[in-house]
Amino acid sequence: xxxxxxxxxxxxxxxxxxxxxxxxxxxxxxxxxxxxxxxxxxxxxxxxxxxxxxxxxxxxxxxxxxxxxxxxxxxxxxxxxxxxxxxxxxxxxxxxxxxxxxxxxxxxxxxxxxxxxxxxxxxxxxxxxxxxxxxxxxxxxxxxxxxxxxxxxxxxxxxxxxxxxxxxxxxxxxxxxxxxxxxxxxxxxxxxxxxxxxxxxxxxxxxxxxxxxxxxxxxxxxxxxxxxxxxxxxxxxxxxxxxxxxxxxxxxxxxxxxxxxxxxxxxxxxxxxxxxxxxxxxxxxxxxxxxxxxxxxxxxxxxxxxxxxxxxxxxxxxxxxxxxxxxxxxxxxxxxxxxxxxxxxxxxxxxxxxxxxxxxxxxxxxxxxxxxxxxxxxxxxxxxxxxxxxxxxxxxxxxxxxxxxxxxxxxxxxxxxxxxxxxxxxxxxxxxxxxx
Numbered sequence: 103x104x105x106x107x108x109x110x111x112x113x114x115x116x117x118x119x120x121x122x123x124x125x126x127x128x129x130x131x132x133x134x135x136x137x138x139x140x141x142x143x144x145x146x147x148x149x150x151x152x153x154x155x156x157x158x159x160x161x162x163x164x165x166x167x168x169x170x171x172x173x174x175x176x177x178x179x180x181x182x183x184x185x186x187x188x189x190x191x192x193x194x195x196x197x198x199x200x201x202x203x204x205x206x207x208x209x210x211x212x213x214x215x216x217x218x219x220x221x222x223x224x225x226x227x228x229x230x231x232x233x234x235x236x237x238x239x240x241x242x243x244x245x246x247x248x249x250x251x252x253x254x255x256x257x258x259x260x261x262x263x264x265x266x267x268x269x270x271x272x273x274x275x276x277x278x279x280x281x282x283x284x285x286x287x288x289x290x291x292x293x294x295x296x297x298x299x300x301x302x303x304x305x306x307x308x309x310x311x312x313x314x315x316x317x318x319x320x321x322x323x324x325x326x327x328x329x330x331x332x333x334x335x336x337x338x339x340x341x342x343x344x345x346x347x348x349x350x351x352x353x354x355x356x357x358x359x360x361x362x363x364x365x366x367x368x369x370x371x372x373x374x375x376x377x378x379x380x381x382x383x384x385x386x387x388x389x390x391x392x393x394x395x396x397x398x399x400x401x402x403x404x405x406x407x408x409x410x411x412x413x414x415x416x417x418x419x420x421x422x423x424x425x426x427x428x429x430x431x432x433x434x435x436x437x438x439x440x441x442x443x444x445x446x447x448x449x450x451x452x453x454x455x456x457x458x459x460x461x462x463x464x465x466x467x468x469x470x471x472x473x474x475x476x477x478x479x480x481x482x483x484x485x486x487x488x489x490x491x492x493x494x495x496x497x498x499x500x501x502x503x504x505x506x507x508x509x510x511x512x513x514x515x516x517x518x519x520x521x522x523x524x525x526x527x528x529x530x531x532x533x534x535x536x537x538x
Contacts, residue, residue, distance in 0.1 A: 128329040129322045131296040132289065134178050135185075141321070142282040143175055143275055152273070156183060163189070163222065165243055165250040167258050167267070170275025173320030176253035177226060179275075183251065184222035190214055191222050192248075196230040201238045208242045221248050228252035229261035236263045243269050277319020284314040286321045290328055303332045305345045313350050327353040368399065372407055375450075379408075380415045384454035391443075391450050401442045405431040408449050419459035426452050465527040472522055479519040 134140040137147055137157055146153045156163060163183060168176040177193075184191035192207050211221035223242075225231070242248045243266070250270060254261060258272055278286075287310050290297040305313075305328075317324035330353035335343040371394050378386035394404055405427070412427035430449040434442040484501035488494035503511035516523055 127326065128290060128298065129325040132286070132293065132325060134175075134182065137182060140175065140178065140182065141285050142278040143179070146179075146273060146275070153179065153183070157186065162220070162246070163249045165270040167228070167252045167254065167262060167270045167272045168275055169254050169256075169258050169272055171255055171277050171319060173317075173322035173324075174275040174277060175321070176275060177224070180222065180224045180251040180253065184224070188218065188220055189222055189249075190219050191224065193224045193226065196225055196227045196235070199225075201235055204235065204238050208247060211242065211248045215247060222251055223248040224251045224253070226253050227255070229254040229256040229258070233263055236266055240265055240269070278317075278321055279319070280311070280314045283317050283319065283321055283324050284311060287314060287324055287328055290325055298329065298332055301332055301343055302337065302341050303328075303335075303343045303345055305350075309345065309347045309350060312347060316354065323354075367397075371397065371399070372403075375404070376407060376411055376415075379411055379450060379454045380458065382454050382458065384451045387450040387454045388447060391446060395439070395443055395446070401434045401439055401446060402431070404446055405434045405449075408446070408453060411453055414463050415458055415460055416453060416456045417459045417462040419457040419461075423453055423456050461528050465529075468527045472525065476519060476521060479521065482516075482519060484515070485517060 137154060140147055143153075145151065148154045149158065163186065166180075166183075168179060170176055180193075181191060183189075190211075192211065194203055194207060207221075207223055211223065214221055223239075225239075228236075239248075239250060243250045250266075252258075252262065252266075252270070258267060291303055291305070291310075292299050294300060313324055313327060317327070327350055331345045331349040332343055334353065335345050335349055337343050371390060375387060375390035375394065378390055391404065395401070409424070409427040409431055412423040416423035427449055430445040433445040483497045484499065486493070486498040488499035493499075501515075503515050505511045505515075518525055
């Protein structure tokens with residue numbers, strides 16, 4: 103791709119950033135300021151879509167919870183929505199703010215409201231607010247003092263309390279497509295005012311496309327890597343900066359793979375691993391294992407999950423699966439990373455290739471259902487332990503047959519309560535063979 107001097111995406115003159123923004127990171131300088139500049143989220147953005155209708159409408163802006171991954175445009179959309187006439191924008195970070203800051207922001211909003219201005223209170227990472235902090239928002243949201251726009255990377259059903267959710271609309275933001283990220287990258291390359299065009303960067307189309315692919319739908323990651331890579335390259339005698347894929351990978355670094363160990367991604371990756379093994383897909387199992395390990399997951403967390411699967415999904419179809427998983431857990435605890443990835447990989451492949459049976463799980467669930475329904479059912483007298491002469495005298499242990507001396511008892515003596523006689527929880531189901 104050859105350098106150009108003008109971009110179709112260059113903003114109009116009135117949007118030229120002030121001098122104070124020159125030193126801001128590229129991702130901040132290129133943050134869209136209008137819906138026309140916004141890239142992605144086509145299901146929400148556009149004149150005939152919800153965000154577009156909210157921007158063109160004259161009614162009150164409703165409170166919103168924007169749920170999406172990093173770099174998907176949550177903060178940008180909030181700022182654009184707050185740019186409607188008569189609106190003020192007040193931003194707080196749930197990481198850095200508490201009830202005191204909330205009350206101060208609400209007090210300012212209440213004062214502005216008396217002068218005819220409405221306030222959008224944007225709370226980044228709202229899932230990090232505890233219950234009392236979220237409760238402090240309720241009165242101001244309920245009476246319209248503020249329009250709340252909360253941004254979260256976590257499932258709001260679990261992280262935002264029901265009272266707030268009932269007063270806000272949840273909008274799901276999807277990861278940007280590779281095409282979307284590529285548009286953002288090309289804009290950065292060619293924008294003379296807010297982008298990198300003045301530095302005269304040169305990247306091949308293949309390098310740009312690969313960066314768009316590995317960014318994982320996160321425009322901020324892509325732009326930060328691009329800026330770092332461009333600045334790390336020395337210009338040639340003509341002033342051109344030729345950026346290679348090696349420069350980009352150095353700029354991305356290992357942090358590209360990291361994720362929040364307490365967030366939803368952590369459990370989504372673990373779920374993908376377990377479901378791949380249950381489906382006897384060893385290749386997918388190794389891939390999801392690598393995603394967890396390279397993302398910084400605790401190897402003991404993975405080992406525990408494998409132990410569960412060995413019993414829940416393999417069980418008696420291959421009793422050695424539990425031995426393998428248990429041994430791997432001990433080895434992982436003993437040696438730690440990086441070598442722990444070998445016993446984990448071995449166990450992943452073993453469990454994927456093992457025959458499958460969920461008979462233990464289904465059997466227990468059926469037994470548990472019966473146990474709940476017959477919780478007041480008395481233990482049959484012949485199964486009770488006659489530990490005193492008095493108990494023996496009232497029939498405890500009467501009729502019990504010791505199977506070692508009376509082998510026929512195994513078939514003839516009933517051990518279930520009378521109402522459950524003949525119940526079969528296991529059904530002796532055949533295991534599912536792996537597809538190879």
